Amino acid sequence: MAGGRKGAQARSDEAVCFDLSDTIIEWEGAYEAALRVTLKEWVGRWSDSEAAAAAIGDAIRRYRRARRAGKRRADAVRDAAAAMPIDGDERTMLFIVRQCRRLQTERAGFVDGAEETMRRLAARYRLAIVTNLPAEDAAAIFSRLRLHRFVPESRLFAAATDGGARKPDPRLFRRIAEKLEVPPQRCVMVGDSFRHDVEGALRAGWKAVWIRRKAGSAPLRRGPSRSLSFVPSRSPNRIRTASSLTALPRLLRTLLAAE
Template structure:
């Protein structure tokens, strides 16, 4: 059930959404579901976690014998030395660059290997991704009345685009912004500014929808956008809210389908009906 973040009630929600002219969507666990539990388990820093590392190691070992432990150690070092600092700065580490650094640190002179690793990694990621059947027709209907955009933290733009193409919604997205392409990650402002520039709509007239309170709600709110928190894939809603620091979501929804009815009474929809 939808609710207003600052004050519950249909009236408050209607006020928030009254002038929304465009909608920006997060990708994973918003437009599409991502089940990383489909990946093989590996030992990673003392924990058993789903990872593509076993398949990636097989590619590396085919080029040069490298013990699995050494490969995992180098992967951890690259993430520590490159990815973590960039994330802290609100920047992205492209998957290809990440694997190029892994290959270089392993002392392997094979330019094609990092590309093969990227392709394999993204093949697995796509295999973990599914789109709820009602999302594509829903976006088609929403796009008939409002400009739609994609705003995703993801390290491989081509795969993000392929996901929305396979979902059948790429034609409905006026703007596609992926963190790899703009070297900016949510919740930092640059990625939202890129979305707003592409849409050409004032931030207070754009609704951003996502599953992360920090990345999506805080980031979009700081950019001046309206925010909708989608909780369908949130494991513990109450715990997430209790731990949240920052502005609350303007609207909370359990499913994207709720957007259509919530927006039906807005000034934008009324104008479209009268036109």
């Protein structure tokens, strides 16, 4: 059971559920770090280390530009590889993408303030994690970062482990509320994706906190899928926004008190 709850009694009638990637862990940053390591392997035998470092730096800049332009990771990797002496055939690109995905899970770490915030909230609320990551990746991250200190493993809900439903399907949120034995109106979803985390939760009767960090800290594709008029017209008291997880303790108190 979660070590962070020792000596404190969490409320059984209020639940706070966290998205995993780019909400409590640096997922996009972990992929970029994995790409840097993978590219280093390709130029590791260069005699000119300065040239190798310059080529990798150029590749990473190309990757970032491609991601900001909304390209998928695999396509952004192709753009990055164009700066390297790499054969860009399909087999090579597939190897690089797979290697980056494997290393990404190993490189993922907490975003600033996540660990301390979860420790504080675990003493007051029933915490859970709701992610669209593959169950194997989610379990590996859960174990490596010792998230059991704050969240029992039984409350790790990954896409493939819950009937195949994925965020933003409201049925997933309703099913999780039932498993947590908490009324939907007492459940809060915390995440950085408006479409997947906020809309899905609101449509299931939950409340939500949308984490909106500074520009450049997360892919632009994570913005809202439609006008924000969706929120005030339907759920004015059921959503808050924050630029950092450290604001959660205060926001959750007011959010859960609102009708």
